[in-house]
Amino acid sequence: MQRELQLRIISGIVLAVIALLATWAGGNAFRLLAVVIALLVYSEWSTITRLSERDFQGNAFGWLSQVVLAALVMMGETSWTLPVLGTFVVLSVGWVLLRKASWWLCGGIVYAGLTGISLAAIRDDAHIGLIAMVFVFAVVWATDILAYFVGRAIGGPKLAPRISPGKTWSGAIGGAVFGVVAGVAVYMAEFSTVDIRIPLLALFLSVSSQIGDLFESFIKRRFGAKDSGKIIPGHGGVMDRVDGLVFASFAALFVALVTILAQGAQGQLVGAALLGL
Structure with missing residues (x-):
């Protein structure tokens, strides 16, 4: 278990560096x-x-x-x-x-x-897109990491025992709390201020991320698969690593499109609409 955790950490760091470099380059x-x-x-x-x-x-x-x-x-x-x-x-x-x-x-x-x-x-391709993507990453990664450690530290009732026996309500709540904190921190680092919409957005993306994790677990359990693949050491497949990011990105795109339609702001960038700018 210790070796598996080490592999997960190393692989996670490498993947995060690649993702952040690509995000910075745009x-x-x-x-x-x-x-x-x-x-x-x-x-x-x-x-x-x-x-x-x-x-x-x-x-x-x-x-x-x-x-x-x-x-x-x-x-x-x-x-x-x-x-x-x-x-x-x-x-x-x-x-x-x-x-x-x-x-x-x-x-x-x-x-x-x-x-x-x-x-x-x-x-x-805009700077605001960089901030929006980092915002999503921060929420998802903080949720994923802290849900794991808080869940292991506190334990308690299972979140969805038939789908993913290892997940607990304490981990889900802890992950959501830290996901909100991470999202707000990214936003304030760029804009120095924040309104109630941003923590609510971060909470929505955090919950969506955890739903995505459960959704992928459901698919694997449905077809008797332990991992989605073997490409990432310690994690399994790409779906195992990005399941939360995928659903959070879906949710972010949905929020942005609804905002654009509500404001009638055709041509507005998704990142700007997502962050309410």
């Missing part, structure tokens, strides 16, 4: 990171759910959807990504209904596709 460097994560997520999703075994043609269509979306993300065509994703989802639903195929195909297209889209949209 532009194509971060878009490439977002695309690589999305493609690896789809690869692990299709492997866990056995899509290639159950429906080879459907899985090939799923890969086509991810390659097209990856190309759009790399070209910076953010206004096209969600409509194209929606088109692929509709087509996949039609395929599933006609061929009585697996609904996990549709789920994989949405899950992996939105991963790349949301990450790239949050970071964008």
